[in-house]
Amino acid sequence: MSTAGRSLEALKMLPFFATLRADTFERLASAVRIERFRKGDTLFRQGEKAASIFVVIEGFLKLSRVSPQGEETLIRIFGRGETVAESVAVLGDDHTTTAEATGPVTVARLPASVVAQVAREAPELSLAILTEASAKIWALMDEIETLKAQTADQRVLRFLISLCGSSPGPLTARLPYTKGDIAAYLGLKQETLSRSFARLKGVGVDIDGRDAHITDVAGLKAEVERLNRIV
């Protein structure tokens, strides 16, 4: 099978496409362009008209906003299966953020015009887009809760736990992007993240470059609870 063929197969597995009828998927698939980016590449910029929806197939994108003074704030990082710009693109609005690759990234680019057209005839697509938007609202609210209510160590712990999946025991997880990006995502300075990692050695977290060795995942979860109670 061709590379493009494999990518389409991969697409069909993603939640956004999985709920679509076969013919709806085909119509979208025929308009999809698979694109690759390298670290630091920009997919779109704040203020540009949103012309495409992106679906992350592999790697991570960071969305950030730039203030009039040029200060950059990372809003959120998107990974495999997540859609980016789905609502603005369908509505024909301008991008309110800038999207940049945090490393090598493969995305599917869907022209907004095609999506809007197909959505008119296939209501499941509207629903799929709304589902994505709703998930995003949920995730952003979660991020706000974290920023308002939790200390640096709690945020870092939760982030590490989110990397671990469901297995309770010891494991080694790979940090998905640079520590600078992790820090910005968590609303911390890089130095603060570094110190937090150092403190967490006491609860069985050992960070070795890009690898996080965790002695006891269940123990970490207990530690988050403990920190919550103190507050």
Place this chain on the structure above:
Amino acid sequence: MSTAGRSLEALKMLPFFATLRADTFERLASAVRIERFRKGDTLFRQGEKAASIFVVIEGFLKLSRVSPQGEETLIRIFGRGETVAESVAVLGDDHTTTAEATGPVTVARLPASVVAQVAREAPELSLAILTEASAKIWALMDEIETLKAQTADQRVLRFLISLCGSSPGPLTARLPYTKGDIAAYLGLKQETLSRSFARLKGVGVDIDGRDAHITDVAGLKAEVERLNRIV
């Protein structure tokens, strides 16, 4: 005209309903219930199945999340014209937040089943819901940017400016909800907000109970810029 009739007229003015075709509006309007709540009343709770969409007609609702430890975090406050729970309700999911009245509130309650039904036949309604969801994403990203990148005084200033509308000169604005709620919305403790208000007297802001007397709105905007540059 009856009270209900006046309320329906008011509804038609709100952005969410304004884009709908007349017959679509009628179908929704016939299912609308206008409800009033008093300060502290709960409209829905985190974890409940979302059965209705709410549109704020008058007053303010605060959405908050409660951690397993019982700690409450205010996520966002919604005012006139804003829709609440539109995406979760249409998708039939559970509420991820609790909604409480910050004071006397009038809302329109739309049964999710009716909205979902009508949306199937009137694509403009799907679009209106997506528009609302998109606006919410934008607003939440804005809140995240504020939390990550700005100090207490900057957030308070921005909040005050948001109350002022476009007039540049001196004016008196009414604080829309208690200072405790304002503080929680801005991610501050009440004491910190109080001290920030005190500091801002130096730039022409005088808080007198629920009234904010502002000497020079344009000056405030300049002050925000100045604080940004220092950072």
Place this chain on the structure above:
DNA sequence: CGCCGCGTTGATGATTATCAACAACTGTGG
């Protein structure tokens, strides 16, 4: 009146940012 919710102010402490130096690693070109 006395209580309660709301808000202010003061003293103190914890958390996080800032500034600065340096170590480790990556890719590049000679």
Place this chain on the structure above:
DNA sequence: CCACAGTTGTTGATAATCATCAACGCGGCG
């Protein structure tokens, strides 16, 4: 293969910001 620059990450000293704890004023209301 090595020197080099550039990026990434660590650590230390210090400072700023914000939270916490506590006391108290003010106003409304049973």
